[in-house]
Amino acid sequence: MSCTLPKIDWSRIRSDFPILDQRVGDWPLIYFDNAATSQKPRAVIDALVRYYERDNANVHRGLHELSNRATDAYEGARKKAAAFLGAASDEEIIFTRGTTEGINLVAQIWGAHFLKPGDVILLTEMEHHSNLVPWQFAAQRSGATLRHIPITDDGMLDLDQLGKLLTPEVKIFSFVHVSNSLGTINPAAELCRCARALGITTFVDGAQSAGHMPVDVREIGCDFYALSGHKMCAPTGIGALYGRRELLETLPPWHGGGEMINRVTLTDSTFKPPPARFEAGTPDIAGAIVLGTAIDYLEAVGRQNIFEHDRTLTDYAMLRLAEVPGLRIYGPKKDRGALAAFTLDGAHPHDLTTFANTRGLALRGGHHCTQPVMKKLKVNSTSRASFYFYNTHEEIDRMIEILLEANKFFGG
Numbered sequence: 001m002s003c004t005l006p007k008i009d010w011s012r013i014r015s016d017f018p019i020l021d022q023r024v025g026d027w028p029l030i031y032f033d034n035a036a037t038s039q040k041p042r043a044v045i046d047a048l049v050r051y052y053e054r055d056n057a058n059v060h061r062g063l064h065e066l067s068n069r070a071t072d073a074y075e076g077a078r079k080k081a082a083a084f085l086g087a088a089s090d091e092e093i094i095f096t097r098g099t100t101e102g103i104n105l106v107a108q109i110w111g112a113h114f115l116k117p118g119d120v121i122l123l124t125e126m127e128h129h130s131n132l133v134p135w136q137f138a139a140q141r142s143g144a145t146l147r148h149i150p151i152t153d154d155g156m157l158d159l160d161q162l163g164k165l166l167t168p169e170v171k172i173f174s175f176v177h178v179s180n181s182l183g184t185i186n187p188a189a190e191l192c193r194c195a196r197a198l199g200i201t202t203f204v205d206g207a208q209s210a211g212h213m214p215v216d217v218r219e220i221g222c223d224f225y226a227l228s229g230h231k232m233c234a235p236t237g238i239g240a241l242y243g244r245r246e247l248l249e250t251l252p253p254w255h256g257g258g259e260m261i262n263r264v265t266l267t268d269s270t271f272k273p274p275p276a277r278f279e280a281g282t283p284d285i286a287g288a289i290v291l292g293t294a295i296d297y298l299e300a301v302g303r304q305n306i307f308e309h310d311r312t313l314t315d316y317a318m319l320r321l322a323e324v325p326g327l328r329i330y331g332p333k334k335d336r337g338a339l340a341a342f343t344l345d346g347a348h349p350h351d352l353t354t355f356a357n358t359r360g361l362a363l364r365g366g367h368h369c370t371q372p373v374m375k376k377l378k379v380n381s382t383s384r385a386s387f388y389f390y391n392t393h394e395e396i397d398r399m400i401e402i403l404l405e406a407n408k409f410f411g412g
């Protein structure tokens with residue numbers, strides 16, 4: 001029996017993404033802004049068109065062919081999302097607009113139901129604003145207080161502080177799985193195990209992990225996990241929230257409207273069980289169905305293969321970035337997610353990112369919605385190159401040439 005992994009034809013996989021085959025000015029596009037949003041394979045684009053050409057109708061309660069087809073595909077996508085995340089049942093999957101909406105949903109309804117003055121919400125200093133602001137609202141509404149696990153100088157969570165911070169007053173611990181500005185991969189299962197031992201509810205922000213590595217919510221042992229479809233080959237405007245069933249069943253509805261009710265009178269209503277209870281109004285039907293297509297696509301490529309490919313690219317990028325004089329890289333030196341954030345002496349990150357664009361290289365410059373991380377790093381912003389499985393070593397070589405050119409241009 002052979003133990004070697006099947007050889008993957010990554011250049012064939014890259015050709016599934018029509019958008020990558022274009023020039024920006026005189027230069028071939030190099031798309032290194034994948035942490036902001038990923039590109040979409042032909043299969044996903046075609047599925048979206050096919051849905052609108054053949055099956056479009058509103059879901060549930062329809063008594064005609066198209067509605068039945070749309071409903072089957074929509075609920076089929078829920079099953080795919082459940083399997084993708086290792087959920088026990090598709091009833092644990094709520095379709096959302098993305099990670100931000102998933103966090104807001106839980107911060108609002110779980111927060112209103114379970115938080116009281118004296119309670120503590122534990123977060124980390126490396127959270128995206130989407131995992132800070134909703135909890136600030138929840139704290140203001142409930143009288144709970146916020147606590148944060150600090151970041152070490154090498155961009156890791158300072159887990160020596162965990163014993164002091166993870167105390168019985170903590171009611172929820174919400175943390176990012178993979179940091180979008182440092183690239184840190186947090187030990188989600190270990191953190192959830194520590195929290196669970198104290199009966200603390202856990203929320204994992206999976207925006208940067210779901211599309212990049214195998215994820216099993218039951219192995220992680222979290223109560224909630226949120227993802228954004230657009231960061232994993234699906235369109236914008238669709239995402240999923242996993243919630244452990246027993247917990248979802250204790251929660252009241254969030255938005256009121258159609259589809260989430262059992263019975264309505266002029267003065268009161270009763271509500272469906274989860275997940276319908278949390279999906280008021282007409283959902284993004286096409287988005288959910290095509291999220292299912294993206295999941296099929298990622299599973300066919302293989303999530304472990306994607307993780308290893310991302311890792312190889314990122315290790316190579318880290319090695320080569322060290323050759324650029326005056327360039328400083330932030331975050332862990334190794335074992336990081338598929339991104340590198342850096343600054344170049346003498347160049348404002350916005351100017352560097354704009355310079356890169358004149359050579360066809362799409363980086364992102366800014367605070368990456370992590371202003372507290374920037375404060376910790378003592379910078380206003382960084383430039384970020386973030387990779388996905390359709391990127392190549394040659395593109396990284398070209399990025400290094402552009403950065404060496406930028407170093408001269410900005411007088412390094």
Ligand code: PLP
Nearest residue numbers: 098099100128130180205207228
């Ligand atoms: N959390 C992390 C770690 C992110 O990187 C992002 C987006 O960049 C979000 C949350 C928010 O995702 P969305 O804007 O898709 O809701």
